[in-house]
Amino acid sequence: MSRPRASLRTAVVWEVLRQALERRAATCGRPELEVLDTGGGSGNLAVPVARLGHRVTVVDPSPNALFALERRAAEADVAERVRGIQGDVAGLFEVAERGGYDVVLCHGVLEYVDDPAEGLRNAVGALRPQGVLSLLAAGLGGAVLARALAGHFTEARQVLVSSDGRWGAGDPLPRRFTPEGLRTLARDSGLTVESFRGVRVFADLVPGSMVDTESDALEALLQLEEAAAEDPSLHGLASHLHLLASVD
Template sequence: MRFSGAEGRWREGLGSLRDVVRQELVTRQLAEHLPITPCRVLDVGSGQGTQALRMAARGHRVTALDASRELLDVLESGVQPGMRVRTVQAEAERLGELFEPGGFDAVLCHGVLMYFDDPGPLLAALAGMLAPGGMLSLLVRNGDALAMRPGLLGDWAGAQRGFDEAYYRNRIGVTARADRLADLTRRLAVTGLEVRQWYGVRVFTDVAPDGAPVPGDLEELLAVEERAGRTDPYRAVAALTHLVCHAGG
């Protein structure tokens, strides 16, 4: 996976405006779909553990898997008494070796698929982790709007490439891949997963500078981003697409 080695750049962005908007919106969107009763959650590519820790704080039993020891250390430092969190250092490709099929009620995979040239095997592995009726939360780079960021920043050559190409250079300096909603929906259907809802994440704030601080009117900003992320046509041009899928049964 191409993310390896970029942990330092990733950590530099934690707590910035773009990071806060992403994490807050995903949390709010997930809240509509997770059961109230405690369930078994697997967070694949958990990174620093923002979502894993929030799931554990709600009483869910969380397994967080990431290849980076550095980021898992950050996650573990945030575990509070009473939280049920297990961390596993391993590549996402090893899911089938590490866990029994059908062992989780919910699987999160946020910002991971973009680092795989062929998403098919990972999507199949994620689907295999779900119990019947389980939920997959998938956050990907929006391939339908890949020209938006460079276009808004005046990078016309980058915008031209975004219309036709699936690859781009991201903010942490890694070449990554974007997914188009229709194509990803078809790929998920092959694995037995149905997209029940999808959202946009970072419609208005994606072009904020690296390290931009959180403004004083954050709650107003989040309210606007949250509404745009569930409303057409705005959600279709967001930087990220958040899909909520369910397994058969």
């Protein structure tokens, strides 16, 4: 059966997260986990997690995203398991419980906050002992490669030399991370990194015409992405970086 092209963007992270939820549930002896999704928006992850039987609290600054979350959860018949709260990771404990969650998702958040270290410390502070944090952030190397392949060589160089990994004033992302930079940020926040993966090493660079109409090609590309995610030598080329970590 063919998979949608969108699965290339989510498949690697989702499978890692699903397995982490299973392990955490087995470790704590509770099939229903308390999950916090910081910056979870319209529920791209929260709703699938709720479908697995867990309770998910989504904290997001956008009222429109939270409205979409409510609608999506209702359509998936998991409305009783999903709660949306307006807020952000900088003021997380104004709306969420400190030390109250088995798993915290921090996906696409650290690129935008004023202080990534503070934001990550707050996410860590929301974890219960032995809790698990899933962190996804934009990778610097992937942006260099993408700008260079598009012929924007000056912008590609700017990503490399700038302190925040931006290619210019028109760049929509405030910052990007190197693999070592993200690892260091996690360690400095008191986390033990358990796994590290590169996400979308090739998928964002392959023209849609090469895979959209060929299910075999799409499946082959997905398998390539899954293999590349595990290869440390390719992490520096990934569009996004994903790590799983835990606290004592």
